[in-house]
Amino acid sequence: MNNLKTISMLFMAILFMVSCNNQKTTDKEVNTVDITAEKQAVTTVLKNYKDAIQSLNAEGTLALFSEDSKVYESGGSEGTYANYLGHHLGPELDHFNSFIFSDYIVDVVIDLPYAFTTETYVYTIDLKANEEKKREAQIINKKGVATSILIKTEGVWKIIKTHSSSRNK
Numbered sequence: 500m501n502n503l504k505t506i507s508m509l510f511m512a513i514l515f516m517v518s519c520n521n522q523k524t525t526d527k528e529v530n531t532v533d534i535t536a537e538k539q540a541v542t543t544v545l546k547n548y549k550d551a552i553q554s555l556n557a558e559g560t561l562a563l564f565s566e567d568s569k570v571y572e573s574g575g576s577e578g579t580y581a582n583y584l585g586h587h588l589g590p591e592l593d594h595f596n597s598f599i600f601s602d603y604i605v606d607v608v609i610d611l612p613y614a615f616t617t618e619t620y621v622y623t624i625d626l627k628a629n630e631e632k633k634r635e636a637q638i639i640n641k642k643g644v645a646t647s648i649l650i651k652t653e654g655v656w657k658i659i660k661t662h663s664s665s666r667n668k
Contacts, residue, residue, distance in 0.1 A: 538607040541614040541649055544656050549600055549618075555592045557584055564658045565650065571662040580658070596625035596636075614649040614656065621668060641665040 544563050551560045564580035577583040592598070603620040620643050628636040643665035649656045 532609075532611060534609050537609045537611070537614070537651075541607045541609070541616060541656050542605055544649060544658065545605055545616060545618060545647070548658075549603070552588075552592070552598055553600060555595055555598060557589055557592060560584065568658055569660045571660075573664050580661075594627055594629070596627055597623075598625075599623045612651045614651070616645075616647045616649065618645045618647075619643070620645075622665070640668045642668045 548560055548563050551557050561581060561584065566579070566581070568580040570577040570580050570583040572583075572587075577587055600620045600622050603618065606617045608615045622639075622641055622643055624639040626634075626637050626639055628634060643663060645661060645663035647658050647661040650659050651657075
């Protein structure tokens with residue numbers, strides 16, 4: 500009888516351990532994240548924004564930012580992206596013949612649900628002449644850097660904070 504009791508207890512202990520091991524494996528499988536795919540998704544958000552600026556058409560860029568986003572540019576706070584787009588970037592794009600990024604490098608660090616990015620680049624702006632302001636057409640060439648924080652909500656990456664600055668090349 501004692502042997503039967505010992506064997507039963509041993510059997511139950513083994514079942515418990517196997518069950519725990521299976522649960523750990525299942526938990527790991529559920530929490531596995533493809534960091535390469537996440538980095539690519541974040542890079543795509545940044546690329547879409549960069550491409551919109553280069554095309555001088557910011558239409559659709561609101562979807563890349565959270566509603567309560569914060570934009571900082573060259574030491575100033577621009578408010579939300581919607582404010583920045585309406586009062587700064589949008590009107591500014593009308594004054595350009597072209598805006599071209601080169602030497603573009605992006606670094607992405609994923610720490611779910613956040614992503615932290617640094618972009619370095621050179622940009623060249625072909626600025627239209629403005630007779631009203633007595634300004635001649637000119638080429639602006641600067642070296643820039645931008646850091647952004649993105650958040651993934653409901654499966655979508657959005658920019659929540661971005662800061663950019665530049666200096667003469």
